[in-house]
Structures are given as structure tokens and as C-alpha cells.
Amino acid sequence: MSHNTFGHLFRVTTWGESHGPALGCVIDGCPPGLALTPEWIQGFLDKRRPGTSRFVTQRQEADAVKILSGVFEDDRTGGPVTTGTPISLMIENTDQRSKDYSEIRDRYRPGHADFSYDAKYGVRDYRGGGRSSARETAARVAAGAVARCALGGGVTIRGAVVQIGPHAIDRAKWDWDQVGQNPFWCPDKDMAAQWEAFLDATRKAGSSAGAIVEVQASGVPAGWGAPVYGKLDAELAEAMMSINAVKGVEIGAGFAAAAFSGEQNADEMRSGNEGVRFLANNNGGVAGGISTGQDLVVRIAVKPTSSILNEVKSVTREGEDVDVRTKGRHDPCVGIRAVPVAEAMMACVLADAKLRHRGQTGR
């Protein structure tokens, strides 16, 4: 992985700024012969799309994806399939309001990448955060849709928000069917109502809130991933931490495991009808960096949106003190829209792991 490319055999390179003409990605190494339509990709982009509820940014973007290469009509079916050559996807930006940002041209917004980009490059597209904008994640979601094709139907990836601000769900009430029924991807019906009130208050207060997102993958066979630096959990950690605003990643029991005893933490095994049956999943589906066949379970901590209406202390590019209020159309809780992005990153990691496993072992 190198700057703007992710993956080894299933490789995704993204490009584009928030307020440039377009953004997109190139997917190299996708297996040939897989059915792929713009509509399939669009379905995932629509889950991430801004402007769908009052709890996400009001920017209006169609986020319409175009397939520019790598797909051609299949001989037999006549339908579009991947050809094994690079798949170039493009999403044009249509609702940029660059003037919203003119006043932050010369001042660093705390918590944003403004200062660090300037320290690195000495020049940056300040409009909407440029390359550091969460808009870049649209390209990830598009790539993730292709990765799901490479994974095939046997692997199911789905995510949910499990905490907003200090309010965590009750895992005993977890209901996947609820996840699509509220604007928060919340699996706990009661908590969804509570978050609505909490986020309305947060928004009115000109503030923002953090969140914790959980992503699970079922159907991953035992054996994917590889020791010792290509560990499946290490690659998941890298993928997740590369998502904007993510500050923590844990697998299975995660940080809670630190307080466990060896017995509590052991994922005991018994023989089952279809091979080994595990009696617990504290390891979150990975041992020694290789999948065990259990569900992969990853949680990520998303910090509160840095762009807030309330005034915070900062400095200008010239080093003068200034107080900053960030106008514009921001998500009060970026963690919500991180769900389809985290799902997409898991899909990309798994597609790559599948191809590499097949390459090395022939299975």
C-alpha cells in the first residue's frame, strides 16, 4: 500500500478533490468474467450519499458513477462483465459551493488536515478540504462494490453504528433488520430514537458527535490472510484507520481482551457437523493473522466531525491567532456515513486476501 493505492492483487487507486471536477478510482487486478453494471455500484453509493437525512451533510450530490474501462459485453450472456483489465470509475462533482470555503483559505481548522497538509506540501486545495475531504470515500465505496463481485455471493459484509456520543446500543437487542429502518444504521430500535434526540440537540448546539461502527463479514473461509506483516487483521486495521476521522480499530473482543484472563479469552473448539465449531469468538475471526472461518468482527472509533459552528482557537497560515467557526454543510456525526465506507474497505481487504491466498496455495 502506497499513498493512494490500496491492496496487492486487488488494487484500488483513488484520486480527486472535494471541489475538483470529479473524483474516482482505478481498480486493477479484478478477476475477469464477473457481471458488473453501473447500477450495482450505484446501489452502494446511494447508501453513502449526502443529503439523505438531516443527520448528514446537506450537500446535494447525485454521486452518479461512470464505468470508463475494464467492462465489456460477455460473449454468452451479452451482459457487461469485467475483462481483467483496469476498471476506471468516475464520479463528477456537481454541487460544489467553493465560496463557502474562501474564508478558511488562510486559517487552519483545528482537527482538520489543513495544517498538516501545508506542513507537508506547502500548497493545498483548501476548498472543502480538497483531498482530505470525506468525499474521497465515495471512490472507496465504488471500489468496494467491485470487491464484492470479486468475493462472490458466499461472503456477506454488513455494518452498523453501535455508539453515538456516549450512547451505546444494547447488544442484546441487536436486530440486523432494524439497520436499514433508521437514518443511523442502528441495530437497536430503542437506541435509534435516543440518538435522534441526541443528535438534534448536538446539531442545534452547533457541535458534533463521535461514534463507534462495527462491521462484520460472514462466509469467509478459514485460511485467508498471511503471517506476519500481511496479517488479515493488520490489513483490516490499516484499511479502517485510513478512513477519515477514524482513531481506533479493534478486532473481536479488542481492548476488552486486555482485562480478560486466558480462560475467558480462549475461543474453545469442539468438533461439529461441518468441521470445527468454536464456542466463542473473542478473536473476531482471525488467529495468527489468518481467518478461522468464524465471522470477522471489526469495530472502529470515529471522532466527532471537526467542522463545527462553535468557535475554536486557531492560527492563520501566517501564524496569527484567530478564532474559527466552520460554516458549510457538514455531517453532525461523520460516523454515520462511515458505515458503507467501512464495509467497502473490508470488502477490498477480503477480495485482495482471497486472490493472494489463491495465488499462493491454489485454493
Next chain:
Amino acid sequence: MSHNTFGHLFRVTTWGESHGPALGCVIDGCPPGLALTPEWIQGFLDKRRPGTSRFVTQRQEADAVKILSGVFEDDRTGGPVTTGTPISLMIENTDQRSKDYSEIRDRYRPGHADFSYDAKYGVRDYRGGGRSSARETAARVAAGAVARCALGGGVTIRGAVVQIGPHAIDRAKWDWDQVGQNPFWCPDKDMAAQWEAFLDATRKAGSSAGAIVEVQASGVPAGWGAPVYGKLDAELAEAMMSINAVKGVEIGAGFAAAAFSGEQNADEMRSGNEGVRFLANNNGGVAGGISTGQDLVVRIAVKPTSSILNEVKSVTREGEDVDVRTKGRHDPCVGIRAVPVAEAMMACVLADAKLRHRGQTGR
């Protein structure tokens, strides 16, 4: 990063099994002209060495490192310096007691990589966990010592254990001078005494304990790292999660940030004598994947040692139920010896980031 290689310009490839003749690493891309002696590397290996207290494994390994290539006498000083060519380091294994493991040849130890390695490769060196053994981390520590040379004296990396089992330190009592004074790398004198009692009890009970380790780097200039998949925090997350038994990684405020409001989380800035001065460090020294010049702060969750004397349910390779007790000489809390390993991984990530930054920007 690809299977057994870590890094891009400063690249580390490790090899070796727990009970093979030796283990080691090849470091490619180290800048030339840096003073490097076996003694320098040995100093770091000695921090990680087994057998140094009753709280770590009693295996007796000298862990003596040999430099096989990449170092030659300097014209001017006559002392050994790096030449820019690959540095090959080797540590011979001397205290293998492979018979300890003969009985686990055909049974999977829960929480270990036994099952998943078999699922992937169909064959494995079962002695001491083979490649999945924590002995592999000796090679990382050796590589980390070289990485510190590449970083130079301006960057200081140090780590500490901040929680063992359910017992967390009091951060108000943090004293770096204490860290070398107890067998736990504990910065809180009072907690060190408490851990001693706790781990003695754990050991006697035939059990094990988890831990949380914190690593900090100071002196890292603003500008290292790069968006969007080579983010400094993403690479740190990958590096840390690749360490045996690590199940979680967080940067700065980490998971706690999920409960913060936007104001609480903002690292406000004011102009200072030497450029920008930050009023907080919730971001842990990274924004937008690029270092801010603040201290890098990373915490990792280490699960309890999987090898315990107490019986746990498992299966054999042939799929029969069996109860497993793991004899051998194991760390009651692997988190302790993870400290020099986590420091080494941070050194490797930063050395690589430094070289890549210099490559792209000339600074």
C-alpha cells in the same frame, strides 16, 4: 507490505521459526553512512530477551545478533557504518526444547494460530508455534534498532505498559524514570507493586493476563506520512496489529473520542515561539494521516497469553474432541515483552515515513 516484508523505502523482511536453527531479518533501503554496531542492536534485544524475570518466559536465549552484510568500515572514522546495501541480521536459536511440544503436534491450542495455519497451508512447524511464535519479534526488535539509526537522535521513541488485566495505571502518576525500574515497564510506581501481586496470583492459578501498551514518539516533525492509504496512523495501525496477540490499536484519544463532542475533541492552536502550539493532543500527533509535530501517541491491546496450564476444550487435527493444557515456558502476560516490539515497529514506520517524505518533497 506483503506477507513477511514491512515498509516501502525502509523495508524489513523477517524469517525464521521458533525452533529452527535461527531467525533473522534483511533490512533494505537503510541510508548509507550511519554508525551501526552489533552492540547497539544487542541493547534493544536485551530489553526483549526472555528469562529476565519471573513474569516472562523462562526460556534462556542469549539472542545474540550477527550482522552478516551491509556494514563496512568507514573511510574517515574506521568504525562500522551502513553502506546502503541490505543489512542481514541473524539470531541463532540455542535453547529450543522441542520435545515440550510433541504432544501438541496433533491438537490445536485455542487462541493460537495452530488451526488457522493448518487451514491455510496444510503443513506447519508445530514446535513452539513455528513461524507464529513470539520469537519472530526478536527480528523486529533488531530491525527497529537499525530504524532508530535511520531516524537519528532527534526522534525519541519509548513505550510503557499502562494496564495489566483490569488494573490500569493512574496517568497523573506517570513517571518515565520508573519505566526501567520494574519488570513491567510500568510508569506508575504504585501500580507496579499491584501488578506484581496480580501476576503472581495469575501465574499460580495457571492462567494468564492481557495488557495495554502505550508507545510515544517525540521529535517527529510535521509533514511525515501521506494521504490517503499511506496515512501515518494507518501504517502505525497495521504495524501494531501485526504484533502477536494484539487485538486493538488506537491513536491519541482513540476510542474515547467516540464519546467526545466536537469542542472537546478539537486540538486548538495558538501561535507559539516556534510556530504553532497545540492546546491538546486528542489526535495523537496525526491529522489527515500526516504528522502534526506533536507527540505521536499509540496504544495497543494485547490479549492474554493463549498458552495456559488450565485445561481448555479443543479438537485434534483429525477432528476429535480433546482437552488441552499447554505446558512449556510461557509468558504469563505477553503484553510486557510487547513494549520493545511496539517501540521497534514504531521506529520502522517512522524511518520509512521519513525516507518517503524526503523522496517526495526533498525535505
Next chain:
Amino acid sequence: MSHNTFGHLFRVTTWGESHGPALGCVIDGCPPGLALTPEWIQGFLDKRRPGTSRFVTQRQEADAVKILSGVFEDDRTGGPVTTGTPISLMIENTDQRSKDYSEIRDRYRPGHADFSYDAKYGVRDYRGGGRSSARETAARVAAGAVARCALGGGVTIRGAVVQIGPHAIDRAKWDWDQVGQNPFWCPDKDMAAQWEAFLDATRKAGSSAGAIVEVQASGVPAGWGAPVYGKLDAELAEAMMSINAVKGVEIGAGFAAAAFSGEQNADEMRSGNEGVRFLANNNGGVAGGISTGQDLVVRIAVKPTSSILNEVKSVTREGEDVDVRTKGRHDPCVGIRAVPVAEAMMACVLADAKLRHRGQTGR
């Protein structure tokens, strides 16, 4: 380098098919702050553009390049500069005549990639050769223009055709000023006239001709490149051999060196005003994989265009014998248009070598 990506720190990923909606590339790792306009890139594309003389394909393509990301207004100059983020370039295809190719849908053209693509992928965009078309090289030329920015003005790269069919130039008559004065990039005025007659005859005969192209780079400082698998000449060889229709690469004296004695081949040295002065350049500017400061000299053999009007024996996808004549608008000698492409590849290799050298050594 991996499938559709070239380079390590200066990385180019190309995408697109001959008859798809567009083609392009993403350049990752370009240093920030370099002036870059579409006009600069267009100048190089125009050198490669089809339809400029009767000796190249009559396909009419504007090859107009768009910069979609990675460039923004400079604070000081107000002009567009690179920002250090990925530069996405797109060229729309406008003059596809896909029906020309309908009859080769099911038959393999000898010498083309039709058969091997099918063997690999089982599906291919047959229109104009799809991904294997020389149109892909437009993206390389665009990337090469950016690479020249990264190299700066001190490095000059230029190429020429030195042989067409059996007719080689007289090196004693080499005149760089002639190169732009004829449609063949020929440095030998007399030979240009001869080639004109030869290629007219070739074209009328429904045949095609091979060529040898030479590319030189001056101003490359001693020290770029690295042993032993990242050798500058090895990377040049890879880059050049990746160009469509290239079947051979040689550096300096190349194949002729096989017949030399050690004395003949030695590039003797004497001290000069500005350091070492070489008395010959049989090594073509590289020793031990590292540049010597002399001119880099690379020659490539380009086979005759595979698409010819004359009938050749072949088979259909179903395995039936068939005789193939390739209509369409083809270059009678693809070697001519290989000149700007080979220059571009050299620019990309050198830009990458410069950044890596700077990364490892700080110089």
C-alpha cells in the same frame, strides 16, 4: 510494478481501452509545487498523435487531455501547480470506428494479443485491440510529461528512429536538429528521404516495417538507481519492453559488447574540470545499476505492425482455420510513434529513480 502500475515513488497507473469512452492515468507521488498545465502535457501528446502524416495511422484523435485532480492554484504565482496528491488525467476517445473490427471479433490476428488475452481472461474487448492497443501509450506520454516536471530542467530526454526495416542511419551524420524536420524523427537527413520511399512502398504492398529507436537522457547526475533488482538499466529495460511491439532493449553498446574485448569495452576515465571525465560510453551511462553521470543511451527494437492488409494464416476462437486481412487504419511502422512513448517511459523511470535516491540518501 504490478500489472497496470509503473514506478515506486513516482507511480503511474494507466487505464482504458482503444474503443472505450476514454483512457487515462493516475500519477501518484509527484512532488508538490511544480507548475503543470494541460498545455504542457498536450505538447507531448501532439508529438504522438495519430493522423499527422501518411506514415502513421489515419485515425483522427484530438487526444485532448483533461487534468481532473492534483493541481491547484499556487498562492504566490496564482498559476496551477501540483499539490502532491494524485494527478488524474483523462483523454476522451472520439474517433472510434468500432465496426472496422466486427469481423475480427472471432478470429485471432497473428502477432496480436488477441489469442493470449483470450487464453488468460476468456473475455476481451476486441474493438481495436482493446487494452492491448497502442492507444494506451497516449496515457504514458501524458504521464511522461508530468515526469519531466518532476525531473526539472536539468535533465534532457530525447529520442530518434535509427533504423526502419533494414535501413539504418549513418551515425556520423547524426543531427538532432533534423529530428523534428521529417515525419520519422530521423536524425540523418539522407536516410529520412530513403525511409520515405521505403515506407511508401511498404504501405502500397499492404505490408509493414520494423524499426529501432534510440533514446538518450543527458544531465542525469551520477548516483541514481540502485542495486541489485532496482538497477536503473533493469528498470529501463522493463519500461521499454512494456511498450507495445518492443522485442529488444539494449543499453550503451548493448549486443555489440558481446563481441568486444575487455579493453575495447572499458569506459576509461581521466580527471576533468568537473570531476571524472569518461573516454567512452559503452556502458550507456550506467554501471552496477547506478548512473555514472554520462548520457543514458537506450535502444529498442520495434517489430513490424502486426495489422497488415496482406492475408496471413490464423484460427478462429472456435479453432477453425481462417485467413486474416486486417483492415482499419494502422501505422505502417509503429516504431515511428514509439519515439515519444519511449521518451515518456524514460522520463517516468528517471523521475522515480530521482525520488527514491533522494529518499534513501537525502541527496
Next chain:
Amino acid sequence: MSHNTFGHLFRVTTWGESHGPALGCVIDGCPPGLALTPEWIQGFLDKRRPGTSRFVTQRQEADAVKILSGVFEDDRTGGPVTTGTPISLMIENTDQRSKDYSEIRDRYRPGHADFSYDAKYGVRDYRGGGRSSARETAARVAAGAVARCALGGGVTIRGAVVQIGPHAIDRAKWDWDQVGQNPFWCPDKDMAAQWEAFLDATRKAGSSAGAIVEVQASGVPAGWGAPVYGKLDAELAEAMMSINAVKGVEIGAGFAAAAFSGEQNADEMRSGNEGVRFLANNNGGVAGGISTGQDLVVRIAVKPTSSILNEVKSVTREGEDVDVRTKGRHDPCVGIRAVPVAEAMMACVLADAKLRHRGQTGR
């Protein structure tokens, strides 16, 4: 490929200097379950070993290889097999006569890497050329032996010398059985006798000679390799050009193709009993960067050994003119010992291509 690592899924990292304690390589990504013994590797090393005839260096090296990791007893057979983890191979240096080199410590030998290494690194192990010595190729040959395991018995790789100095073999007399019968890997019995006289004269004259080596691989299925930068021929070119003293690479007809017409060059096809039958192999087994199923045919030009007894003009590190005669024990024609090295590089390229092809396509 990056400095000292070659390959993507089948990755070889070599290390070591000519006069250091040892040299070796780490092979990462080798499939598990393949029988591998030191004796197998040794057989290939013995083909390359110095001191076997008066036409190669008289340095006496056993070149005994040790397997340090990655191989373990197989459950079923009890014999040693690869485990899928890194294979570390080491060859100790035993016959270094470093004093031979003390006088070249401060003077650059023309044609050698002395000057360019110094320009890059500012420090170098001058003894025997250090890292730039042809001794490094022992590690390649060892890696190639492992690559042949990964390829399996279906693929046969073999090489021969086809020209020494100005004396080329008669291809009509090509007899593979002759190749092992003379000290030149010469397939033409008559030419072998002629080379013997020529090289004796060359050696007595204190000079050296260049050569051309041809390597062929049969049994490679159609479909390996990939467009457009991972082309099989591009990777072969890179691999071959990375061998010491190689100055040119050609595939199939190579440079001769430049003089061909389109009809001459076309590898016509007819249907055969087992799929497509080619009527010629000017493409050398690759089209569009993908194997066609025909024999792969690669030729490399090896320059004369740079170390010669005759005096050549040079300079010292301090920039003073000096005349250099290189004593020591050198190959009068390094091209001879390049044969097993070139075979090894082809094996590594093909093993990597096989795994990547399997990864992307499942075949």
C-alpha cells in the same frame, strides 16, 4: 521490484557482499507442501560454482547452502517440504582473499560499479566489488532452484551460450545434449572447440571476452503474464538486465525483427490436435505481454569481464589519474557463468507469473 527484492507473490530478497561472512536470500510466498532439500538447491549452485574449469574464476568456494527456515517435515512422507513461510537460505564465504583488493581501495576500476557506488552511497565495501560482485548471483541461483519447485515438473528451463566474442554458434547444429559436455554450455560441438582456443588466447593476452546467452522455457501454458506493466516479457527483461554485466535483452526474433516485414514476422496459426499450432515463434512465446504457450526464448548480451590484467586509464577516489591493472581471480568470460543465473531468473519470473495468474483468474 524494489532494490534488493524481486517478484510480487513469489518474492526473492538477496543480501550479502563478496567478502563478507556470508550471502543469501529470503524467499517469501513459495507455495506450501513442495519437497525441498538442500541437495536440490546445491545441484544448481554447483553448475554456477567457481573453480570448475580454467575458463572461470579460480576462487575456490564450496557454495554450500543451508536452509534456515521455511521447511519442515511432512506429515505423510516425513520428508522436508515447504511450509508457506519465508525460506531463508545462506551460503558462507570461505575463500575470500581480501588482500588482493587492497590496492583498488582508492581507485576506480573502469567498467565496474566502483565509481557509481561511491557516487551514490559515499561508502562501499571495495573488497571484491562488495555488493556489486557476481558472487551475489549465487543467491539468485539458490532462489531459482526453489522457483523450479513452485513451477513443477511441467515447465523446463534451460540455457546455453550462443556467442563468445565474435564467434556465434551455428543454430543448425544446436544439440541440447552437448550443453553439459563442454565448459561453455555450448550446444554446438564444433564451436565449443573454437571457443576453447579463443578463450585461451584471450586469457593469455590478459584480456576478456563478451558473450550472448540464450534461455528457453518450454511447458509454460498460454495466459501467464499480464498487461500492461506486468508484461511477462517486460519482467523477463528487467530480471535479465539486473544480472551483472548484462547490456541487452531480446525476446524471440528480438532486434532482428526490426528488419522484418509484417508477413515475415507474423507467427501464423493453424488449428492443431491440442488447440492452436503456431507456424513460427518470432514473438518468443509472448504476445501482448502474455504467454502464448510456445517456448519462451530470451537472449542476453553479456559484456566482457571488466577486471582485466591489461592496464586501463582511470582515476583515484581523490581524482588523480592512475592506470589500473586488476589482479585477482577473474572469469575471462563472465557470460559462461551467467547461464545458470539467467535460468534462475527466468524460473523466478515464471513462478511469480504463475502465482499471480492463479490469484487473478483462479486457473
